[in-house]
Amino acid sequence: MTTMTPQLAGVRTPSSAPIRLAILTLLASIGTAHAQSASDPASPAAATPAAVVDNGRIAEVVVTATKRSTSLQRTPIAVTALTAATLADNHVQTLLDVVALVPGFQATAQGDHGVTTMTLRGIGNDSAKTEYADPEVASFVDNVYSPRAEGATALLFDVEGIEVLRGPQGTLWGRNSTVGAVNIQTVKPELNSRSGYVEGGIGDYNRIGTRGAVNVPLSETAALRFAVVHERHDGYVDYQQFPNPSIAQQRAAYLAAGGAAAGFRPINPNNYVSGGDKYSAQDQTAARLSLLWQLAPNLRWNIAYEKFIDRGTPSANLMQTPRPGQDHWSTLSDSSPWVNRDSDNVRSRLSWDISPDLALQYVAGWSKYSGDMRFDQDGGTIVPTSIISGGKFQEHTTTDSNYRSFSHEVLLQSVGTRAIDWQVGAYYGKEKNNIRFDIGGMNGTEDGTVAWQGSFIQPDQTVENSAVFGQATWNLTDAWHLTGGVRYTHDKRVHIGGRGYTWAYDASAPQLPLNPQIDPRDPVNGYQSGVPNDGRYSDNKATGLLRVNYDIDRSNMVYASVSTGYKAGGVQDRGLPYQPETLTNFEIGSKSTFMDGALRINNALFYMDFKDFQFNSPVSFSDGSRGLAIENADGAKVMGLETEIAARIAKDGRLSIALAVLDTKLGHLVAGSNDYALPPCTVDTRIETCLDVSGHKLPHAPKFSTTVQYQHTFRLADGATLVPRITARYEDDVSLSVFDLGPEDRQKAYASADLGLRYAKDKWWVDAFVRNVGDKKIKTSAFNGFGPWLAQYKPPRTVGVNTGFDF
Structure with missing residues (x-):
């Protein structure tokens, strides 16, 4: 097997030469190694943290990617497993923090909704933050699908592990796992154990964090676990x-803009925010109550209720080139930001060992979400010269947003290793959503004249998904294994009563910024109803998997697979349909353990061929109305290499490396977007502006990215340990939109680092950290729809310290 890694590294892919050199150099120089581990979600934390393993080997990694508990090195798919210890070491709170630990993984926080969108292997959906668009990367908590992007931002507290599955996962994991799935496993109650932990922390930006959990036995057959977390810090963006301007300057600009002399008023400085909550502030609280009931020796029931509350603020649109005299982390804002989000979730798992050869699982989930928010879209790009001229006031307000969903899955599977290992299942899920969001737009200031305003009201939208699936592995010999799987899915989506209401330019109507107190359905307020959004969509699709894997020996395995992925079509604004997105993924991989268990190297080489790739964007239609348009590109092609290396350096050193190489190409697509200054559209007469982006690279898909982490344990004389660590990340330059409009629409290549130092003695510990040590300004999105280029950024440098103890 020692020749397998050079073979994969030598495949002709973009930038493969430096990767091959790096891997060969590493193999030649490293002596011993370490890796992360993950425990079975069906049992309480069972894996031994790698930090306490002292036999020179890497602790065994157990994953549930195939919906069975299997060793990572014997699981023939590309999966990254992160334990609770790894998450704590890297101060992971949301999926945004997981990005650096997984090859080919990207995530961004979209400021106008305060939600998380994910990209894996170069494929994602920046518009998967509303009721219209679905993600390509599915998220699950305890195997229960989280249907909306808001669920992905919930605090990752009392988590046993996270598995990031790369590549299509539709056969076993279901809808919207076109390019991957993220499965979060929470810590479960444990019988006959009274234990827990408490921790707290402080940091800059007035950060305060507390979290803890307690496990309480109720009887010999039942136990409760209660976990809670609260995290808050001030926003990063000053006002x-x-x-x-002088009154004389304002009067002159007002008259020049056509204002009546008798109606002149000076700009009210109090309309601009000077205090209160800043943008990018965190104020989140969550609690979870879990019950384990051993109903019988062969029957176990886990059920949990979770409450999540968010009272923070969205991220801000910041000027890429600040006005003279202004700081980068500041904004001229005329909209006080807020986020109010509440979610309730119930997750249940019933496990029945019918016989030594057969097991049945029933997984059910229910969730409820409600929220509202406000966000300054224009970013204060241009200073107004009078109340009606110069600048622009544009504000996004979600006045009401509600999601309800439930799901049921039954899985029957064989137990143990037999000539044929099999599992079959059925799934049903349903969502019911409604939303109203407003975009208020005024010339000059909020006291000016209406430029354009619109309210979008979707009172009733339902999404239903049902499926049957099966997968079997034929163990041809002790070494050869052949796996086949298929899933048949039926999707249904219905929009009823959706309307867009836009400003009618009625001179008799009061010209006020659109706000929640204005009912746009009443004509007296000056709004007109647009084209109805009513529509229905229904479709069926079969997806499948064929894989062969070969165990060269106990330490080395190779596999090859062909799998198909599918994301349903649906109904967009104006009731227009859009087509489903499909792909075929070809993949070969290797998983190897060297140096008597001290070094592990896992590789995945893949090629994805998309058909009818879905692209979403807000556009202006040729009749003057606006809405969200969803177009199907002719396709997209993605190829790449992912490598994960875990090593122990001597006895106390731990090294991990994750790297990814990507090459992406979009098929034929003429795209429009109001977020960008695009030329008039002559190809597609339905929209006002557009650009032919055929052949462009996909956004958020760097050609090369890598994360290197090293930590070393120093054992002190009193039995305590001191563990310094460093995490360094490098990423090639990357486009931030499909339009790729130049340097402002790209994030240039960068390197960043995080530092940490942990002191532990007995059951008490202190952990200090610095994130983004170099205070890099790293863009996650960019747009120029208001003229000057704006962007959203990852957080600046932050410093903090946590302490806690176990009991």
Whole structure:
């Protein structure tokens, strides 16, 4: 097997030469190694943290990617497993923090909704933050599908492990796992154990964090676990003082803009935010109550209720080139930000060992979400010259957003290793959503004249998904294994009563910024109803998997697979349908253990061929109305290499490396978007502006990215340990949109680092950390729809310390 890694590294892929050199150099120089581990979600934390393993080997990694508990090195798919210890070491709170630990994984926080969108292997959906668009990367908590993007931002507290599955996972994991799935496993109650932990922390930006959990036995057959977390910090973005022009200058600009002399009023500086909550503030609280009931020796029931509350603020649109005299982390804002989000979730898992050869699982989930928010879209890009001229006031307000969903899955599977290992199942899920969001737009200031305003009301949208699936592995010999799987899915989506209401330019109507107190359905307020959004969509699709894997010996395995993925079509604004997105993924991989268990190297080489790739964007239609358009590109092609290396350096050193190489190409697509200044559209007469982006690279898909982490344990004389660690990340330059409009629409290549130092003695510990040590300004999105280029950024440098103890 020692020749397998050079073979994979030598495949002709973009930038493969430096990767091959790096891997060969590493193999030649490293002596011993370490890896992460993950425990079976059906049992309480069973894996031994790698930090306490002292036999020179890497602790065994157990994953449930195939819906069975299997060793990572014997699981023939590309999966990254992160334990609770790894998450704690890297101060992971949301999926945004997981990005650096997984090859080919990207995630961004979209400021106008305060939600998380994910990209894996170069494929994602920046619009998967509303009721219209679905993600390509599915998220699960305890095997229960989280249907909306808001669920992905919930605090990752009392988590046993996270598995990131790369590549299509539709056969076993179901809908919207076109390019991957993220499965979060929470810590379960444990019988006959009274234990727990408490921790707290402080940091800059007035950060305060507390979390803890307690496990309480109720009887010999039942136990409860209660976990809670609260995290808050001030926003990173300061408010600029309004640079008030003189009254004479304002009057002249007002008259030049056509204002009536009798109606002149000076700009009110109090309309600009100077205090209160800043943008990018965190104020989140969550609690979970879990019950384990051993109903019988062969029957176990886990059920949990979780409450999540968010009272933070969205991220801010910041000027890429600040005005002279202004700080980068500041904004001239005329909209006070807020986020109010509440979610309730119930997750249940019933496990029945019918016989030594057969097991049945029933997994059910129910969730409820409600929220509202406000966000300054224009970012204060241009200072107004009068109340009606110069600048622009544009504000996004979600006045009401509600999601309800439930799901049921039954899985029957064989137990143990037999000539044929099999599992069959059925799934049903349903969502019911409603939303109203407003975009208020005024010339000059909020006291000016209406430029364009619109309210989008979707009172009733339902999504139903049902499926049957099966997968079997034929163990041809002790070494050869052949796996086949298929899933048949039926999707149904219905939109009823959806309307867009836009400003009718009625001179008799009061010209006020659109706000939740204005009912746009009443004509007296000056709005007109647009084209109805009513529509229905229904479709069926079969997806499948064929894989062969060969165990060269106990330490080395190779596999090859062909799998298909599917994301349903649906109904967009104006009731227009869009087509489903499909792909075929070809993949070969290897999983190897060297140096008597001290070094592990896992590789995956893949090629994905997309058909009818879905692209979403807000556009202006040729009749003057606006809405969200979903187009199907002719396709997209993605190829790449992912490598994960875990090593122990001597006895106390731990090294991990994750790297990814990507090459992406979009098929034929003429795309429009109001977020960008695009030329008039002559190809597609339905929309006002557009650009032919055929052949462009996909956004958020760097050609090369890598994360290297090293930590070393120093054992002190009193039995305590001191563990310094460093995490370094490098990423090639990357486009931030499909349009790729130049340097402003790209994030240039960068390197960043996080530092940590942990002191532990007995059951008490202290952990200090610095994130983004170099205070890099790393863009996650960019747009120029208001003229000057704006962007959203990852957080600046942050410093903090946590302490806690176990009991």
